[in-house]
Amino acid sequence: MFRRNDVDSVGSDEAVIATNDDASSCKRCAVALGYWKDRYINYFVKATDRKAPEINRGYFARTVTIKILVDKFIEVTNGNCQIVNIGAGFDTLYWRLVEEGKSVKGFVEFDFPGVTSRKCLYIQRTKQLLQAVSDEDYDVKLNRNNLHGHTYKLTGVDLRNLTEVEAKVKESDLQPDLPTLFLAECVLVYMPLQKSAQLLRWIADRFKSALFINYEMVNLGDRFGEVMLNNLRTRGCDLAGADACQTTETQRKRFLENGWAGADSCDMVGIWSRLPPEEVARVSQIELLDEQELLRQLFAHYAFTTAWTDHRWSEVTL
Amino acid sequence: MPQVTEEAAKRAEEIKNEANEHFKKQQYERAIELYTAAIELDDNTAIYYGNRSLAYLRTECFGYALEDASKALELDKSYIKGYYRRASAYMSLGKFKLALKDYETVTKTRPNDRDARLKFQECQKVVKMIMFQKAIAVEENTKTVAQSIDLRSMVIEDDYEGPRLEEGMVTENFMLELMEHYKAQKKLHRRYAYKILLDIKKQLMKLPTLVDVPIPDGAKFTVCGDIHGQFYDLMNIFKLNGLPSTTNPYLFNGDFVDRGSFSVECIYVLFGFKLLYPDHFFMSRGNHESVTMNQMYGFQGEVKAKYTAQMAELFTEVYNWLPLAHCLNNRVLVMHGGLFSTDDVTLDDIRKTERNRQPPETGIMCELLWSDPMPGKGRAPSKRGVGIQFGSDITWNFLEKNNLEYIIRSHEVKSEGYEVTHGGNCITVFSAPNYCDSMGNRGAFITMTGGDLKPKFTTYEAVPHPPVKPMAYANSILSLFS
Numbered sequence A: 001m002f003r004r005n006d007v008d009s010v011g012s013d014e015a016v017i018a019t020n021d022d023a024s025s026c027k028r029c030a031v032a033l034g035y036w037k038d039r040y041i042n043y044f045v046k047a048t049d050r051k052a053p054e055i056n057r058g059y060f061a062r063t064v065t066i067k068i069l070v071d072k073f074i075e076v077t078n079g080n081c082q083i084v085n086i087g088a089g090f091d092t093l094y095w096r097l098v099e100e101g102k103s104v105k106g107f108v109e110f111d112f113p114g115v116t117s118r119k120c121l122y123i124q125r126t127k128q129l130l131q132a133v134s135d136e137d138y139d140v141k142l143n144r145n146n147l148h149g150h151t152y153k154l155t156g157v158d159l160r161n162l163t164e165v166e167a168k169v170k171e172s173d174l175q176p177d178l179p180t181l182f183l184a185e186c187v188l189v190y191m192p193l194q195k196s197a198q199l200l201r202w203i204a205d206r207f208k209s210a211l212f213i214n215y216e217m218v219n220l221g222d223r224f225g226e227v228m229l230n231n232l233r234t235r236g237c238d239l240a241g242a243d244a245c246q247t248t249e250t251q252r253k254r255f256l257e258n259g260w261a262g263a264d265s266c267d268m269v270g271i272w273s274r275l276p277p278e279e280v281a282r283v284s285q286i287e288l289l290d291e292q293e294l295l296r297q298l299f300a301h302y303a304f305t306t307a308w309t310d311h312r313w314s315e316v317t318l
Numbered sequence B: 001m002p003q004v005t006e007e008a009a010k011r012a013e014e015i016k017n018e019a020n021e022h023f024k025k026q027q028y029e030r031a032i033e034l035y036t037a038a039i040e041l042d043d044n045t046a047i048y049y050g051n052r053s054l055a056y057l058r059t060e061c062f063g064y065a066l067e068d069a070s071k072a073l074e075l076d077k078s079y080i081k082g083y084y085r086r087a088s089a090y091m092s093l094g095k096f097k098l099a100l101k102d103y104e105t106v107t108k109t110r111p112n113d114r115d116a117r118l119k120f121q122e123c124q125k126v127v128k129m130i131m132f133q134k135a136i137a138v139e140e141n142t143k144t145v146a147q148s149i150d151l152r153s154m155v156i157e158d159d160y161e162g163p164r165l166e167e168g169m170v171t172e173n174f175m176l177e178l179m180e181h182y183k184a185q186k187k188l189h190r191r192y193a194y195k196i197l198l199d200i201k202k203q204l205m206k207l208p209t210l211v212d213v214p215i216p217d218g219a220k221f222t223v224c225g226d227i228h229g230q231f232y233d234l235m236n237i238f239k240l241n242g243l244p245s246t247t248n249p250y251l252f253n254g255d256f257v258d259r260g261s262f263s264v265e266c267i268y269v270l271f272g273f274k275l276l277y278p279d280h281f282f283m284s285r286g287n288h289e290s291v292t293m294n295q296m297y298g299f300q301g302e303v304k305a306k307y308t309a310q311m312a313e314l315f316t317e318v319y320n321w322l323p324l325a326h327c328l329n330n331r332v333l334v335m336h337g338g339l340f341s342t343d344d345v346t347l348d349d350i351r352k353t354e355r356n357r358q359p360p361e362t363g364i365m366c367e368l369l370w371s372d373p374m375p376g377k378g379r380a381p382s383k384r385g386v387g388i389q390f391g392s393d394i395t396w397n398f399l400e401k402n403n404l405e406y407i408i409r410s411h412e413v414k415s416e417g418y419e420v421t422h423g424g425n426c427i428t429v430f431s432a433p434n435y436c437d438s439m440g441n442r443g444a445f446i447t448m449t450g451g452d453l454k455p456k457f458t459t460y461e462a463v464p465h466p467p468v469k470p471m472a473y474a475n476s477i478l479s480l481f482s
Helices: A006-032 A052-075 A092-098 A113-125 A127-131 A164-172 A191-207 A221-234 A248-256 A267-275 A277-286 A292-299 A311-315 B006-024 B030-040 B046-058 B062-075 B080-092 B096-109 B114-130 B171-185 B191-203 B231-241 B263-276 B291-297 B298-308 B311-317 B349-353 B364-370 B393-403
Strands: A084-088 A106-111 A152-156 A182-187 A209-216 A261-269 A302-309 B209-213 B220-223 B250-252 B281-283 B325-328 B330-335 B378-380 B388-389 B408-409 B418-421 B426-429 B445-448 B454-460
Touching: A006 B408, A052 A092, A052 A152, A052 A182, A052 A209, A052 A277, A052 A292, A052 A302, A052 A311, A084 A092, A092 A127, A106 A113, A106 A164, A113 A127, A113 A152, A127 B291, A164 A191, A164 B311, A191 A248, A209 A248, A248 A261, A248 A302, A261 A267, A261 A311, A267 A292, A267 A302, A292 A302, A292 B408, A302 A311, A302 B298, A311 B445, B006 B030, B006 B046, B030 B046, B046 B062, B046 B080, B062 B080, B080 B096, B080 B114, B096 B114, B171 B231, B171 B263, B191 B311, B209 B250, B209 B349, B231 B263, B231 B378, B231 B445, B231 B454, B263 B281, B263 B298, B291 B298, B291 B311, B298 B330, B393 B408
Parallel strands: A084 A106, A084 A182, A106 A152, A182 A209, B209 B325, B220 B250, B250 B281, B330 B408, B408 B426
Antiparallel strands: A209 A302, A261 A302, B220 B445, B325 B330, B378 B388, B418 B426, B445 B454
8 A cells, every 4th residue: 555645645634624624514513403502613614504313413422522521620620720622623612611601721722723723713703702712911812823812722733743742832831730631532543643642642741630532433443434434535534543443442552552541432332321311312302313223333433532641530431 | 580680671672772783784693692692681581582592593503593482482471473483493493393383372362463374374384294194185175286287387398318208108218218317317307207206196096005916936026125315226236136027026115215315316216117017016115205204314305406396295295105015925024114012913904004194103004114123022112212113022923913924124224234033034124235325234135936935135235326425405494484
């Protein structure tokens, strides 16, 4: 199998960036139907075609799980913590937390400059978004790809470039000794294995009280996984990190082998069964799902992996 | 709850007026912001929620719109606009019965309001179309869509190069041309499309609900499962197993459309063959041959995109007449879903079932289209929320009571395209491979010969198709009512 040359890898960066647009419009669709509340997603992405019910439920499951875990982390640390969203895309978590009055010491988002530049633009020109990152005593500093507020910081960076990451982490005023939650939603899989391993190792080295929440594909070895890989490849998305997505075990191992003290991994079938039953009942009523197997297969091929460098955070679960 | 101060109320009112100004200029996001601000100062005024609800409708946030409308009505039961808003939200969320209730409330409170009456009637039309009711087709005073089609007004343009019916009839030539035409992603002229539907409806109306299919000794017979708009895979079935003919009869067991985006092509090919070989080509209704499914999973959108809304309505009438089950040589029963919630159902009970309607939520017709087999014994509620799950003893009892050998059903995707369960008494066949372009499953069909009727399975992978993704036509329900 030939290695892609540089021209091709620029192409595939664009395809990876496009996954953010896709995920954001899926989330907007689900929000519009009432799956969860998000008053901010509309500022980042336009309305598009309605998605199939299993897609909406899938996005619900992923978004609500992240929210539950993040809320728990903020609670057990009493807000004396930081949140770092890796490959954040147009995620609106920061604004939803502010709306709920949940404050943290630092909230940093990293993504390709091609993404952060657009996000900066949307924030700048939307009062509600700008308001939440502004502070009376602190001027919001921004340039094309970066936005620095008092708590919230948005930074353009190539995560495969560790030196760049180190520099940006420093610039973002992240305190390595504070409890820090790292969030990655379908991000690591697009990085070559040694690059993501490098990144994870570096984080474990620097942040002694870290919790990592990784959501991405799993069980890619079967037919469904094969078809998924193929479909993504035709769109130009090469899952360079697919090897770590073979099973929940390989997902755990990639953390344990890179300096993390403990790790836990559960596929979405398991996660779905642990979500609050009233919520599950509520969303199951929003749309009738004609074929349960579609949802089950979807759920069997995505997983949440949590890893920690501080044993206290092993308690942050559903 | 803290009382709203006069000052706060006054300020809230000012902000609301500002919001209204933005709304008028279609600056909905800004209007929502301001309504929210007004609510923060004064959360007791129904109008703020009502107005915000309308702004949410405009920005297609139907979930929020519903919430706000309900809140407005909670604060003020007599706030008429609240019912309108809520009804709109319900319509957009596909909850038509609930929308109708709200429109009804308005017409009762405002009997002289013409607009209210119009909306109520429109909604009623939609509800009648899709809600479960005993529609008796041959009712003298209701005009069917079929009766209102005027084929003569549909002129064939000079540059139409597609297949033509010969004196209004389907011929073998027509079918061959049609399939090639469709493979090239072209459209059949609407005049011929409508003619096929009108003729099919007439034919289906004459059929019993349970069709008895005789298979002579040694003669071949093929049963296919769900196709779900996967036209190119349907063509592959014919390639693997031969085109339908009087010596190569087929039974297609429901779910011909939805999800796959070539549903129109599939259904016209199937209906075409049914017209061409009425006694050698059989079609059974699936749960997707219904309005709620077609609205959500793309068929209705596809028909509207390729033809007209009127044709979509005609499809509803046609689907209502599809038989619900087939019995092969009095020995093998074939239905889309499965068996029943009670022990004493006979073939005669199926024959007597009134089928010209949308599938109901309970009863024989519902269960024929929706039930699933399960491992173990007894019954359990369906995971789908409609129909039931039935165990091996249920199947055995049913077969024994009705003197049958086994049942064939479809309805569930299987990784190998088929599954034999209940000790061979219950076979599932699913013919749409790589379902939704994502499942990676094989498709399958069953062949058998008259005589022993032993099932043989052929499985196959998906074939390539033009880059139209599944559910391409399943747009959000257009809000005609906000």
